[in-house]
Amino acid sequence: MASLKTSTATVGGVKLNTFRVGRKSSLGVREPVYVAGRKGFALRCVRSEVGLDVEKKTAALEALEQFKISADRYMKERICIGVIGLSVHTAPVEMREKLAIPEAQWPHAIAELCNLNHIEEAAVLSTCNRMEVYFVALSWHRGIQEIMDWMAKTSGIPVSDLRQHLFILRESDATQHLFTVSSGLDSLVLGEGQILAQVKQVVKTGQLNSGLGKTMDRLFKDAITAGKRVRTETNISSGAVSVSSAAAELALMKLPEESRQSSVNFLLVGAGKMGRLVVKHLAAKGVKRVVVVNRSVEKVDALREEMKDIEIIYKPLSEMLDAAAEADVVFTSTASEAPLFVKENVEVLPPVSETLGGTRLFIDISVPRNVGTCVSVVKHARVYNVDDLKEVVEANKEDRLRKAQEAEEIINEEVNHFNAWKDSLETVPTIKKLRSYADRIRASELDRCFQKIGDEALTKKVKKAVETLSTSIVNRLLHGPLQHLRCEGGDEKSLAETLENMHALNRMFDLDTDKAIIEQKIKAKVDKSGNKS
Secondary structure (H helix, E strand, C coil): CEEEEEEEEEECCEEEEEEEEEEECCCCCEEEEEEEECCEEECCCCCCCCCCHHHHHHHHHHHHHHHHHCHHHHHHCCCEEEEEEEECCCCCHHHHHHHCCCHHHHHHHHHHHHCCCCEEEEEEEECCCEEEEEEEECCHHHHHHHHHHHHHHHHCCCHHHHCCCCEEEECHHHHHHHHHHHCCCCCCCCCCCHHHHHHHHHHHHHHHCCCCCHHHHHHHHHHHHHHHHHHHHCCCCCCCCCHHHHHHHHHHHHCCHHHCCCCCCEEEECCCHHHHHHHHHHHHCCCCEEEEEECCCHHHHHHHHHCCCCEEEEEEHHHHHHHHHCCCEEEECCCCCCCCECHHHHCCCCCCCHHHCCCEEEEECCCCCCECHHHHHCCCEEEECHHHHHHHHCCCHHHHHHHHHHHHHHHHHHHHHHHHHHHHCCHHHHHHHHHHHHHHHHHHHHHHHHHHHCCCCCCHHHHHHHHHHHHHHHHHHHHHHHHCCCCCCCCHHHHHHHHHHHHHHHHHHCCCHHHHHHHHHHHHHHHHHHHHC
């Protein structure tokens, strides 16, 4: 069994946290394997940061060789896909807003995650309702721990507190979860389209930056396919709305029916994507006028051009409180990290008409929240946030269940399709190693043959004929085994047979493919760490 021991070391005046992995020899003595610190794998003996490039390369190679000793324990933990995160179903908004990562920071977050010692690939999906990290781990338990530590560090929330609200899914369950999320089945509002756009943005962000890894890229693209199919092949989108639409519906539910469209003054703070959808759904429900507060007028002008059937009045951000004083319902949807409305400025606002219930409604669909929790104690104010939209979603449960069942069949098809693709990748290293093994034998036998023929008889024509003959024989012999290693995916029985053939060939020819894959991936980590040092 391997063990993990932590310690500190000082390099060039900088204190590093290091850990040593070792295993017990037959005599019970613990043999060191490698040391890792702030910048990944390093030498057993910490060297000075100032040194020759040759020394760095030697250190990386030595670290790899030391790691190979313990590669067996990593092979027991098969490289796997996983997701760790929290959502509106598992954590309150107070926790989600601390973990929220703005879209502009996704590439930086992915880079940090991929720099963790046991994480090979990563992707981040952060919305108002969820913050989820998808990953490919070299070691499941170590990878999970590293991601939890990273989440605690970025959010300032202790791991012990995070753990109560986190969900962790592995392999097919993780794939199923992402496809379900992309299809809108895990959303507060069934089938809402905004989450599919956000999943697409993960792929787009990856393409514009350093890129997602091969597995993450395929996973998210297949999730988009699943989301599109669910919306196209089922009736899930009809009657289903976005979070913004649910916010508009919640506001109208809380107002007296006779005054919902005519005498109510609506205010929207923030004219971004979510805000635009609020205006769109208010207009669809018959609202004729809305005041929009925004930093600049350009987005508001664009709203006017798009929506001709509703009067949109622009107010600058400096007039927000004056506009709120005239409003009965206030929607907030900005990227501000600090609350825009707090107790002190809300309690001085004039009261709302008694015909509207005498209470001003604040519907905050932002994460982090734009309306402070302290506003809830104001007598004539009522605050709703994204968690409160559950009230709207409860309508029409029977129809939602029927549509979800139809959608789940499509999701299962797409999950099986992705799993078949992923499993088929396992045969690729075996194909390469078997081909390489055969080519080495061919080259060796060719050399022996050419030596026996002798230089005088070995004309160019003869040499070419013998080489062609040897290549043809190898190709003919390998054709059958290689055909049995190729699987187009989809058929579980066919895939199982392919994997069985792969394992048989590995045993027969002693290819040791699994260990070679692990060593290759760890070498990539070592090289990456060495390049940064």
